[in-house]
Amino acid sequence: MNKKYYRWLILILALLVLTFGAGIISLLSGEMDIPWHTLPDILVQKEGIQYSIVTQIRWPRIVLAFSVGGALSLTGAILQGIYRNPLVEPYTLGISGGAALGIALVVVLGLHLSMGSYMLPLAGFIGSIVTIFLVYTLSFRRGGININRMLLIGVMISFVASSMMMFLMAITSSENLHGIVFWMMGSLDEPNALLIDIMLYASLAGLFISYLFARPLNALRLGEEKARHLGIHSTITLRILFVVASLLTGICVAVTGIIGFVGLIIPHIVRLVIGSDYRILLISSFLGGSFFLIVSDIIARTVIAPNELPIGVITGLAGGLIFIVVLTRANVQSKIS
Amino acid sequence: MAVYLNIQQLVCGYNLGFQLKGIDLKIEKGAFAGIIGPNGSGKSTLFKAISGDLNIQSGLIEMNNKKLSSFSLREKALKMAVVSQFNEVLDVTVEDYVLMGRMPYRRNFQFFETKEDLIIARKYMRLTNVYQYKDHLMTELSGGEQQLAAIARALTQEPELLLLDEPTAHLDISHQVQILNLIQHLNEEMGLTVLIIIHDLNMAGEYCNHLVMMNDGNIHQHGNPHEVLTYQNIETVYNTVVIVRENPVSGKPVVFPVSEKTFKKTTNTSS
Known part of the structure; x- marks a missing residue:
């Protein structure tokens, strides 16, 4: 077997071990620390x-973190690939803006109560679907597509949505405001088991479909033109x-x-580690x-237990700092242009 | 010789801008054909019509007696490979880059390269002299080496027709000659039909056995280099004063530009 495939296999195994290890630690830590050696007993006894x-508080969170982290990173890798732009992320195309607007509308109108x-x-979800539909129809008009125009349309729709949301926030009560802001910060605290299941299956389905491509x-x-010269239907693929990427992002949001x-950042870091071959990039971005x-x-x-920090604070801080460290290491500078 | 590429009454171009005005052209199997002409004369438009990047408005292109539009993208990729003027600079190894040429050969759901893919890719990396860089990243190669790798990728498609869009632009003379020697070798030894856009008239005259001179969306003249590279043709099409002589070794036409100053001096002394 090719040396390259061994490296891929090692990376996948390493990521699986890391993810599994993190899952175990996550099961054990929190407001009430559980010593690791008691875990088998607890699981066998099935009571207490x-x-x-x-099983009821920590495990669902881990499943949700696994699915959402994987799905967001996967869509990032896909979108950076089809737009051939390293700054694109799942939210660039206004999907988050549309979803936030939908949420804000419901909160302001009091429908959630x-x-x-x-x-x-x-x-x-409806907010993100509407956004996806708008970006899609505006971008794919007249058969041909222009990747950069599509990106700009997405960014503009994102701005329009967030302005409308700010308008709603400006005219609503401070109680509603709090609800909207809390939702926007993101949280893995999801009591609804069905939603967690949907998220898990959607992310795995997204991973499977992306592998067909x-x-x-x-x-x-x-580039699209050269891919076509190699017999690839570029436009259909795009x-x-x-x-797929938008729907998955919509569900996550x-x-x-x-x-x-x-x-x-995760697709970037994975790309630096293993290269840009999508056969390995997709799965390792997901696991990463x-x-x-x-x-x-x-x-x-755990940092301010028993209280909880918004997860977005941690991902932004930790992710951003790690990424800056990775980027400024001299040997990777030539790889990013 | 059989006609490989048959173009009849081709009209093609951009909606409001430039148009080809009904091109008729036959390229024989095994030809080393060069498209020459000034900027904006329709070289690239013709090229894109053949490569399928522009839709044909009217007329016909046949490849090997079969309408080009009846080929699927993949069938076409098995017969025709394209090398562009600019290459995407990717952070992939040269070997992985060249292996992408095997893409049209993959079966559905085939995930890994086969041993045969690797053997073929390496064969063409050796032929193009980039095998020594196979584990280097494409970004680490010089412009000339990247172009050689791009040609290796095209050859790995094992096509019958190789289209090249100014493959030697921005390269030094040693890389230009290296690349054109390689293409000539492939053309003669392996029977590859070559269609190349080339700006350098002397290189075109030296290497091509068939030249197509384009001007303003039409073919001004086509034929062997001696028929096409005459000072009359060049002065008409390029609007430039030149002198054409023969290469003392190869006997092929060579074009010398004449500067305005020299031109004035000679016309003054002769009158």
Whole structure:
């Protein structure tokens, strides 16, 4: 077997071990620390307060962190690939802005109080779907597409949405304001088991679908025209991947709010480690994002326990600092242009 | 010789801008054909019509007696490879870059390269002299080496027709000659049909056995270098005063520009 494939295998195994290890630590730590050697006993006995904490409070969070971290990082890798722009992240195209606007609208109108716990995620999801639809139809008009125009349209829609949201925030009560801001900061605290399941299956489905396009994504690194010369249907690939990545982002935002930075930095770091071959980049971005978000969640829950920091604070701080350190290491400077 | 590329009454171009005005052209199998002409004469438009990057408005292009539009993208990629003037500078190794040429050969859901893919890629890396850099990143190569790697990638497609858009632009003379020697070798030894856009008239005259001179969306003249590279043709199409002589070794036409100052001096002394 090729040496390259061994490196890939080692990386995947290492990421799996790291993610699994972070999951275990996350199970054990929190407001009530559980010594590691008691964990097997707790799981076998299936009773007691510790069992409830581990399986009903901490485990769902880990599953959610795994799915959301993976999904955001995966969509970041896909979008950076199809736009061939290193600054693109899942929220660049206004999906988060649209979702936030949907949420803000529902909160201001007071619908979330009257219509149950699904209302906020639903509003977020509808907001992002509307945004995706707008960006898609405006960008893919007349058959041809221009990647840069598409990006600009996304950014503009994002601005329009966030301005409208600020308008809503300006005219609403401070209580509603608090609700909107809290949602925007992002949180892995999700009591609804169904939403967690949806998130998990959606992220795994996204990973699977993206792998059907690993080869076209590799060709697209050369640009649309050259990919076409290699027999790749560039435009169809771009359309499908755009929709998949956007939907996945929409679901993430609807369930957990806006958790920044994961989708921007993790694909970059993975790319620096293993190169830009999408056959390895997709899975390792996914696992890298999962690992990163699980670890960030541990920090967010433990630093000021029993209180909890917003997860976005940790991802932004830790992610940004790590990324600056990685970037300024001399030997990677030539790789990023 | 059989006609490989048959173009009839081709009209093609940009909606409001430049248009080809009904081109008729036949390229024989095994030809080393060069497209020459001033900037904006339609070289690239013709090239893009053949490579499929521009839609044809009317007329016909046939490749190997089959309508070009009836090929699927993948079928086309198996017959035709394109090397552009500019290469994407990627952070992938030269070997991975060249291996991308095997993409049209992959089966659905095939995930890894086969041994055969690797053997073919390495064969063409050796031929193009980039094998020594196979584990280097593309970004670490010089412009000339990147162009050689791009040609290796195109050859790895094992095409019948190789399209090259000014592959020697911005390269020094040693890389220019190296690349054109290589293409000539492939053309003669492997029967590859070559269609190349080339600005350097002397290189075009030296290497190509068929030249197509374009002017203002039409073909001004085509034929062997001696027929096309005459001072009359060049002065008409390029609006430039030149002198054409023969290369003492190869016997091919060589074009010498004449500066305005020299031109005035000679016309003054002769009158």
